[in-house]
Amino acid sequence: MAWGNPQQLGVEQQLCDVFNRENPDVHVSLLRVPGSAYRSKAIVMLATGTAPDVLRIDHYDFPALQEREYFNDLTPFVSRDPSFRSSDFWPQTIEEGTVQGRLYGLNVLFGGILVYYNRTLMRRAGLEDPYAVYKRGAWTWDEFRRYAIALTKPATATEPETFGALIPTTVPVIAPIVWGYGGDLLTPDHKRCLLGEPPAVAALKFLADLRNVDHAAPTVSETGNSAYVFEGGKIGMVFDFMGMAPRYRSVVKSFDWDVAPIPRGPVTGASLVKGNQLVMASCTKNPGAAWRFMRFLTGVDAENLLYAKLRRCFPTRVSVAESSAYLEADAPPFHMRAFIDAVKTGRPLPIDDRWAEWTTAVQAHLDQLFAGRSPSAQWELSAAARDADKILAREPGW
Numbered sequence: 001m002a003w004g005n006p007q008q009l010g011v012e013q014q015l016c017d018v019f020n021r022e023n024p025d026v027h028v029s030l031l032r033v034p035g036s037a038y039r040s041k042a043i044v045m046l047a048t049g050t051a052p053d054v055l056r057i058d059h060y061d062f063p064a065l066q067e068r069e070y071f072n073d074l075t076p077f078v079s080r081d082p083s084f085r086s087s088d089f090w091p092q093t094i095e096e097g098t099v100q101g102r103l104y105g106l107n108v109l110f111g112g113i114l115v116y117y118n119r120t121l122m123r124r125a126g127l128e129d130p131y132a133v134y135k136r137g138a139w140t141w142d143e144f145r146r147y148a149i150a151l152t153k154p155a156t157a158t159e160p161e162t163f164g165a166l167i168p169t170t171v172p173v174i175a176p177i178v179w180g181y182g183g184d185l186l187t188p189d190h191k192r193c194l195l196g197e198p199p200a201v202a203a204l205k206f207l208a209d210l211r212n213v214d215h216a217a218p219t220v221s222e223t224g225n226s227a228y229v230f231e232g233g234k235i236g237m238v239f240d241f242m243g244m245a246p247r248y249r250s251v252v253k254s255f256d257w258d259v260a261p262i263p264r265g266p267v268t269g270a271s272l273v274k275g276n277q278l279v280m281a282s283c284t285k286n287p288g289a290a291w292r293f294m295r296f297l298t299g300v301d302a303e304n305l306l307y308a309k310l311r312r313c314f315p316t317r318v319s320v321a322e323s324s325a326y327l328e329a330d331a332p333p334f335h336m337r338a339f340i341d342a343v344k345t346g347r348p349l350p351i352d353d354r355w356a357e358w359t360t361a362v363q364a365h366l367d368q369l370f371a372g373r374s375p376s377a378q379w380e381l382s383a384a385a386r387d388a389d390k391i392l393a394r395e396p397g398w
Contacts, residue, residue: 180265
């Protein structure tokens with residue numbers, strides 16, 4: 001069972017067809033579920049023992065569902081499979097599916113956050129390509145702000161209004177700038193929220209000021225009707241995962257675009273890395289066949305189709321990421337090394353079984369901050385941290 005965009009699901013259907021031809025003793029059917037309904041459907045099926053043998057789980061949900069013993073421990077399968085080598089994969093992909101030293105998920109749809117940018121708008125504004133700025137070590141948040149302001153233009157008789165950037169406003173995507181300023185989301189033991197501390201306040205005030213002071217990003221009301229989206233050509237820069245590349249490739253025809261890593265802050269330039277887990281349901285009656293299929297979906301051929309050809313996400317296998325099939329592009333994005341750099345410097349989010357609870361509370365405060373309705377960034381983020389701390393102090397609840 002899986003969700004995804006049409007191009008991705010089309011490739012995954014092809015992979016199921018190939019697997020079925022190569023394994024005549026097994027038949028795999030692909031159950032497609034819309035992303036909006038996927039989480040609730042997966043939880044119900046896992047809880048009632050009616051889940052498919054193999055399914056994809058978003059890592060935001062993985063820790064909480066694993067704790068309820070909905071997934072088979074894959075460690076015994078790994079120990080009996082001489083072809084499985086952890087060293088074939090990026091270390092973060094193995095770590096993300098591991099709980100207390102036991103492997104419960106194989107990573108898929110992995111990658112880091114980057115900056116997608118409109119090269120056409122930048123050329124018109126006389127701005128140097130951000131990837132070239134990054135390569136010489138000058139791609140900082142201050143430089144990003146300068147670019148965002150320069151790309152913001154009022155409407156004219158011949159050109160529409162443009163904004164420099166869509167700023168990140170959600171809990172996952174704000175993490176890189178918080179890290180860049182030397183802050184963090186939580187303490188290492190996940191018991192206290194750090195968004196009220198000076199580094200995080202400085203980082204998020206910087207982002208909010210891009211919209212509310214510099215007016216280099218559209219407001220909530222301006223983005224509400226989808227008038228300002230990257231593919232519309234009116235936005236200079238946007239933050240997103242590699243998974244957006246197939247969409248932009250298919251719909252962007254009127255301007256040139258590419259990618260660059262996250263800007264560097266005063267302390268670091270780390271991106272965030274995250275994937276999803278391919279898991280084996282604990283209710284499966286076909287564990288051997290399920291493992292065989294999971295290994296096929298995370299094999300070299302499958303990764304070449306999904307990641308090198310479709311560009312759906314970043315390869316979990318080092319050999320595929322470093323291959324010419326992945327690095328050489330005949331259509332944007334051309335700066336494929338940017339994705340590798342994002343993973344090499346990337347950090348994981350503090351996702352555990354409490355993630356959904358505390359991030360929901362924090363997001364309400366972030367919405368106020370980025371809408372310009374807060375007395376101050378310090379006040380709003382201190383309140384966000386207090387609300388998160390109350391949740392983190394409670395006993396977990398479903």
